[in-house]
Amino acid sequence: MGIADGLGEGFAVALDPTNLLYVFLGVLIGTVIGVLPGLGPTATIALLLPLTYELEPVTSVILLAGIYYGSMYGGTITSVLLQLPGEAASVVTTFDGYQMAKQGRAGPALGIAAVGSFIGGTIAVVGLILLAPPLADLAVEFGAPEYVALTLFGILLVTYLGTKHPVKALCMAALGLLLATIGQDSITGTGRFTFDQVELFDGLDFVAVAMGLFGVGEILYNLEKTEKAEQIKARIKNIWPSRRDFRDSSGAIARGSVLGFFLGVLPGGGGVISSLASYGMEKRRAKDPSRFGKGAIEGVAGPETANNASSTSAFVPLLTLGIPPNVVLALIYGALLINGVQVGPQLIDTNPEIFWGVIASMFIGNLMLLALNIPLVGVFVQLLRVRGGILAAFAVLITMAGVFSVNNDVFDMWVVLAFGVLGWLMKKTGFEPGPLVLAFVLGSILETNFRRTMLTSDGGFEVFFTRPLSGTIFAFMAVVIVYSTVMGIRRRRRGRPAALYAEQLEEMTPGAEDEGAAGVAASGGATSSAADPTDRRTGGDRP
Amino acid sequence: MSKHLYRLAPLVLLLFGVTAMLQARDLSLGELSAPGPGLWPFIVASLLSLTALVLLVIDDPADYEPWTRGTAGIGLGLVSLAVFIVLFEQIGFLVPATLMLLFWLRLFAREPWKWAVPLAVIGAVVFHLLFAEGLGVPFPDDIVLGG
Structure with missing residues (x-):
C-alpha cells in the first residue's frame, strides 16, 4: 500500500465518529493530567489499561497515544506558571518559561510552546510516515537472532540512557525478565515459579503489574509528599506570541523538531532526553548564552517542540519492529497484545488500519491540542486547585475496580496491591520501575527467540555476531557500553555522577514523571529535597 | 549498624536472585543446544544476583529516602x-x-x-x-x- 492510499485509509479510520471522540478524550485527559500534580502519563495510561478491553484495538491506541502527547502540552502549563513540571519532559521549560512568567510574559511562553509542539508533532508524523514502511520492510527479514539483539538493545538503552544508576536499572531489568518467566513455559509446558497456585499458571498479568508499579506505586509515592493546593499569581494575557517571538524562536522550533524526532526513535530516548538536548543545543548556538535562564523564548520553544516530536516518533520502533522504546510505549504495546494484535514488522500489512489510523489520529490530535490550548489555558490552570489527596483516593479506587474488571478476579487486586507496595518502595530506594516493566513486557519475546536461536545454532553463540543485522546491533551495543563506561569513569574521577545526563536529572523536581524511566526525576531530586520536604511545591529558585 | 541499613535492599534482591537460581536449576537446565525450561530463568536470575552483589558494594546511600x-x-x-x-x-x-x-x-x-x-x-x-x-x-x- 502506498503512502497516499495508507493515509487515505488512516484518515477514514481516524475521522470515524467514535475514534474522533477518543482522540479528543485522549488529548483532553492528557492535558489535564499533565497539569495535575501527582499523576503523570505513565500512571494514567496504566490506570486506563483495563478500559482497552472494551475498545477496538485501533481506538484504544488512539486514546492512549492522545494521552501521551497531550500530557506533553499539559506539563508545560505548570512549568511556566509555577516552575513545577507536571511531567519530567517539561523540566527544562521551567528554566526559561518561569522566568518569562515572572516578567509578565506567561502568555507568549505558553503560546509558543503550543505552536512549537504542534509543529514538532506534525513534522514527526511526516517523518513517521516516511521512515516506518521501509523500516518495516527491512524488519520482515529479521530472524530470531535479530529479535534477541533488538530486545537486548532496547533494554540496554533504557537502562543506560536517562537513568541515574545504570547498575540499579540493570538489576531491575533482570528482575523484570525473571518475573516474566513465571507461569507455564511456552515450549515445554512446564510450570515455572508457580508454587502450585492456579492463578500463576498463566503468569503475572501485565495489566496488574503495570497498574501496581506505575499507578498505585506513583500515587503512594506522591502522597507521601502531600502538599497544599497551589495559588497562581501570574496573570495570563496575550497568549498568541508576537511576530518578534516567532522570529526569535523559529530556528529553535525547526531544530527541535528534527532533534526530537531522531531521539524519540532511539530506544531509551523520549521526552526528557530530547528536551534536555534541545535546550543544550539552543544555548550553545545562541549569540548571547547568558540570556538563557533569564527568560529566553528559544529556551521554551526548542525543548517543547522536541519533546512533542519525540513522543510521536517513539511510535516508529513500536509499529515497525514491535519493540517499545520506552515505558509509555511498552504500556501501549501491552494494550495491543491484550487485544490480540501481533505487533511487529507485519503490522503495517496485517493491520493497516491500526498503523495508518494511529498516524492520522496523531495529526488530528495535535490540531485539537492547539485549538484546546490557546483559548483554554485559563481553565486548565484552575485544575491546580484540586488537591493531591482527593485525586489519589479516587484514582486508587478506579485502579482497584478497573483491575478487577479485567478478569473478574480478586487475585489481580492483590497483585496490584503487592506491586504497588513494590513500586513505592522502589522509588524510595532509588530503584526505577521503568526498566522492570519494559523488561517484563519484552521478557517472553527475548526468551522465545533466544531459545529458538540456540536450537537452530546447536548451542553456538557465534550466530549472533556472524549474521549481518544482529552482528551490527551487537557491535552497536558494545560501543554504547564501552563509551558509557569510559565516560562514567571519567566523570566519577571528576566527582560527578556516572550516568549520562545525570547532572541535569539531578536538578529535576521530585514527583515529576518520565516515560523513559519513570522514577528518574523523583530519585534525582530526592537527594536535594530530603533536607527540605516542602521544597517541592514552593519551587526554590533554581538557576 | 544503622548506617548500613540501606544495604538491605540489594541484600534482599541478592537473596531473591540466588533462590530463583536454585529453583531454576531444579527445573532442569538442559543443554545450550537444547535449552530446558530452567535455563533462561537461571540466566536472568544470575544477572539479578550479580547486579545485586555489585550494588551491595557500590550503592549510594544518598539514594535512599528517610522514613518519615x-x-x-x-x-x-x-x-x-x-x-x-x-x-x-x-x-x-x-x-x-x-x-x-x-x-x-x-x-x-x-x-x-x-x-x-x-x-x-x-x-x-x-x-x-x-x-x-x-x-x-x-x-x-x-x-x-x-x-
Whole structure:
C-alpha cells in the first residue's frame, strides 16, 4: 500500500465518529493530567489499561497515544506558571518559561510552546510516515537472532540512557525478565515459579503489574509528599506570541523538531532526553548564552517542540519492529497484545488500519491540542486547585475496580496491591520501575527467540555476531557500553555522577514523571529535597 | 549498624536472585543446544544476583529516602486497601468503596467531615454505576443492593 492510499485509509479510520471522540478524550485527559500534580502519563495510561478491553484495538491506541502527547502540552502549563513540571519532559521549560512568567510574559511562553509542539508533532508524523514502511520492510527479514539483539538493545538503552544508576536499572531489568518467566513455559509446558497456585499458571498479568508499579506505586509515592493546593499569581494575557517571538524562536522550533524526532526513535530516548538536548543545543548556538535562564523564548520553544516530536516518533520502533522504546510505549504495546494484535514488522500489512489510523489520529490530535490550548489555558490552570489527596483516593479506587474488571478476579487486586507496595518502595530506594516493566513486557519475546536461536545454532553463540543485522546491533551495543563506561569513569574521577545526563536529572523536581524511566526525576531530586520536604511545591529558585 | 541499613535492599534482591537460581536449576537446565525450561530463568536470575552483589558494594546511600511520619500514613493507606479487597469479596463494592474513600479523604486530603462524607458516598455510587451498570462488570454480591 502506498503512502497516499495508507493515509487515505488512516484518515477514514481516524475521522470515524467514535475514534474522533477518543482522540479528543485522549488529548483532553492528557492535558489535564499533565497539569495535575501527582499523576503523570505513565500512571494514567496504566490506570486506563483495563478500559482497552472494551475498545477496538485501533481506538484504544488512539486514546492512549492522545494521552501521551497531550500530557506533553499539559506539563508545560505548570512549568511556566509555577516552575513545577507536571511531567519530567517539561523540566527544562521551567528554566526559561518561569522566568518569562515572572516578567509578565506567561502568555507568549505558553503560546509558543503550543505552536512549537504542534509543529514538532506534525513534522514527526511526516517523518513517521516516511521512515516506518521501509523500516518495516527491512524488519520482515529479521530472524530470531535479530529479535534477541533488538530486545537486548532496547533494554540496554533504557537502562543506560536517562537513568541515574545504570547498575540499579540493570538489576531491575533482570528482575523484570525473571518475573516474566513465571507461569507455564511456552515450549515445554512446564510450570515455572508457580508454587502450585492456579492463578500463576498463566503468569503475572501485565495489566496488574503495570497498574501496581506505575499507578498505585506513583500515587503512594506522591502522597507521601502531600502538599497544599497551589495559588497562581501570574496573570495570563496575550497568549498568541508576537511576530518578534516567532522570529526569535523559529530556528529553535525547526531544530527541535528534527532533534526530537531522531531521539524519540532511539530506544531509551523520549521526552526528557530530547528536551534536555534541545535546550543544550539552543544555548550553545545562541549569540548571547547568558540570556538563557533569564527568560529566553528559544529556551521554551526548542525543548517543547522536541519533546512533542519525540513522543510521536517513539511510535516508529513500536509499529515497525514491535519493540517499545520506552515505558509509555511498552504500556501501549501491552494494550495491543491484550487485544490480540501481533505487533511487529507485519503490522503495517496485517493491520493497516491500526498503523495508518494511529498516524492520522496523531495529526488530528495535535490540531485539537492547539485549538484546546490557546483559548483554554485559563481553565486548565484552575485544575491546580484540586488537591493531591482527593485525586489519589479516587484514582486508587478506579485502579482497584478497573483491575478487577479485567478478569473478574480478586487475585489481580492483590497483585496490584503487592506491586504497588513494590513500586513505592522502589522509588524510595532509588530503584526505577521503568526498566522492570519494559523488561517484563519484552521478557517472553527475548526468551522465545533466544531459545529458538540456540536450537537452530546447536548451542553456538557465534550466530549472533556472524549474521549481518544482529552482528551490527551487537557491535552497536558494545560501543554504547564501552563509551558509557569510559565516560562514567571519567566523570566519577571528576566527582560527578556516572550516568549520562545525570547532572541535569539531578536538578529535576521530585514527583515529576518520565516515560523513559519513570522514577528518574523523583530519585534525582530526592537527594536535594530530603533536607527540605516542602521544597517541592514552593519551587526554590533554581538557576 | 544503622548506617548500613540501606544495604538491605540489594541484600534482599541478592537473596531473591540466588533462590530463583536454585529453583531454576531444579527445573532442569538442559543443554545450550537444547535449552530446558530452567535455563533462561537461571540466566536472568544470575544477572539479578550479580547486579545485586555489585550494588551491595557500590550503592549510594544518598539514594535512599528517610522514613518519615508520612511513611506511616502510607502504611495505613496500604492496610486500608487490603481491608478494602477483603471486604469487597465479602460484601460487594458500595460499602467498602465508601469507607475507603472516606478514610483516604480524611487521612491524605485532610478534608473536613462535611466534605469527605458526601464526596465518598457520591464517589462510590458513581463508580458503581460506571463499572457495574455501565460496563457490566460482575462485582461480588452487594450487601446494600441485597444482591
